[in-house]
Amino acid sequence: MGFDVPLWRAFAVFRAATLAYSLVLLVQNHGSLSRPWLAWTVLAVMAVWTAVANHGYARPEHRTWRLLTADLAVAFGCLFATALAATPFYLTQAPPLSGYWFAGAALAAAVIWGRRGAAIIALLYGFADLTLRVVMGAAITAATARGVVLLLLAAVVVGYMAQVAARAEERFAQAVSLEARIREREQLARSIHDSVLQVLALVSRRGAEAGGEAAELGRMAGEQEVRLRALFADGLPEGIARDGPSATDPGRAVAPGGGGAAGQTVRATGTRPGEGPAGGGPAPGFDAGPVDLREPVRRVESSRVAVSAPATPVLLPAHTAGELSAAVLAALDNVARHCPDGTRAWVLLEDEDDGVTVSVRDEGPGIPPGRLEEARANGRLGVSQSILGRVRDLGGTVEYVSVPGQGTEVEMRVPR
Template sequence: MGIEGSFWRAIAVYRVASLGYAALLLAAADGYQRPLAGWLVIGVMAVWTAFTTVAYSTARSRALLVVDVLVTLGCMLASPYVQGTGAEQPGLMPITATWVAGPVLAWAVHGGRRAGALAAVVLSLGDLWLRGLHEFNLSAPVNGSVLMILAGTVVGHVARLTKDAEERLQRAVEIEAANRERERLARGIHDSVLQILALVQRRGLEIGGEAAELGRLAGEQEAAVRELIRSGPAAAERDSAGLVDVGARLRRFTTPSVTVSAPATPLPLPAGQAEELIAAVGAALDNVRRHCGEDARAWILAEHDGDSITVTVRDEGPGIPAGRLREAEAEGRLGIAQSIKGRIAGLGGTVGLTSVPGQGTEIELVIPVHG
């Protein structure tokens, strides 16, 4: 149930206490022409209080909340019949008394301040009708209606803030548990896998030949595993709003031949956009390896200027000859055209490509940030 369950238990207690207060008012009041009808209304209120106490503890559907308002409004509008025709309409005290605020609190906890205020307005209109505003009696008291609207707004706002705080706390606990588990696994990996990869890299370079290639691959895997351990699980890179830190995801490309430079502050993007941007960067790195060799150096630079996120992938390869991209598209090789430009264009961004033969290639990916 969590913190929200505490709100619903408090509402149940409020309903019971308000029911007792309404019964005391009926028992102590004089002048009711139909007291038996009044006790019948109190009985309906008691049954509905018991039902909602159980119902709200298991299910909180919109239909139940609507029926709650209608039942309360019906009990309140029965007050003129209970009091009789001889009573003064403007000074009528509804038979429900403070019990009428129960649905307002329920709507506020379920839907927030707007829902609470809306339920309060509906019930306040019924209360004001009983107090004489239907006859344009502007002297009728409205304090109860104002207090009910304020209560619905404030309680709804507090309930929403409390739910958000609980979600943030739960996420913090999950991240802390994930970090502890990662640290435990990191210790075991460091004492076994990383040391073996480092040994393979060192001995492979010493032996030379094909063993040197194995050593190089082992070194890349060692760097990748270290970065994976350092950056943590992908779930920890997503905040409560569903935004992904692009900088943290880019750091996973770090290898002995790939250097990633990203700001310490998050580079937030919605999960879908972040995945497309990361895929485009991965395609750019694949092109570097394919055309410049496995050992080619590459640099990834990410920055955020407030309106857009810019990711630059640069290499020191032979560059792209003039007209080569058009020839590749004509041959059906659409790596840059679709894997990179197509993805970025789908996000509303732009791709800039600068290449000088013999001096390398630079691809600039710009993604607009909305809100």
């Protein structure tokens, strides 16, 4: 629902309220009417047009200059009908028959034509009111000028705020679209990292070890790996490609440069679970059917990887279980690639009332201070996308703790 929906609803209430007040004024000053039947006819026309205008303005496709022109014509017609229905004394006790009710048309003009159009309508009302009083021979008082000034200020302010709100809504829509494209690119980057980039890195490494013609093949694979990483890293906004999401984003990831005695920690928090790239619906591949997370996690168990899981099923939606198990695989892949051969790792699965936590710990050399920032700057997507990005998109949190010489632990938690 856009900003204009409650605005037009407020205008509808305003028209009804001013119509009721016009009825009160007509009853109070009934003795000053020269043709009471005509005054009541004018009030009836105002009541009918109030219903017609409120129904018309409620539909965006009807908010055009045609309806607004008709609205203004009725408002000015009811205004000048005062000359035939009332005596000059009536204008000393109350405004014209459509005096306050006229403001509804002026406010509609403020939204459709902007503040300049609203100012013109307010000034035309003032000219029409003065003309009416001159024709009827009624006195022009200070209240006449105050009414015009108040209508002018209200219409201009409403017109200005409507334009500001429209621009804000347009920019918000652009931001949502941009976020959706960024999330889609992140998901694609994770998929590429888990498949193509891993293969290219393996070919490059094995080619260099084999030597000869295989070394040239490995060099070419390494070049393609670098270009592909740069493609995704350069395509993402600075705050995501380099340092993770911005500080104002709820899905931010922070990687302090200095480790100190306590090591270095990366935390990432995400959006609500089950949201897709734009935060407005299920993520691609989301399946409400429950999946036992123990099954994909236990597949990583080997002589070097120990898995500990509860005795009862850990049920999660299929998409959540798949993304979380992929993040576990990415963490174990980092252990295999960056730790000495034979380094042991442990995977702990915990089922809690409000969420599920998976911890991956290794006994490797740990991560040197500043290494995570350097990896992101070089387009390395293992931590920033395959782990942090995945869990963040699930609405979960990641705590990545590493102490040089004492190993690394990744704790991934997603809410139910």
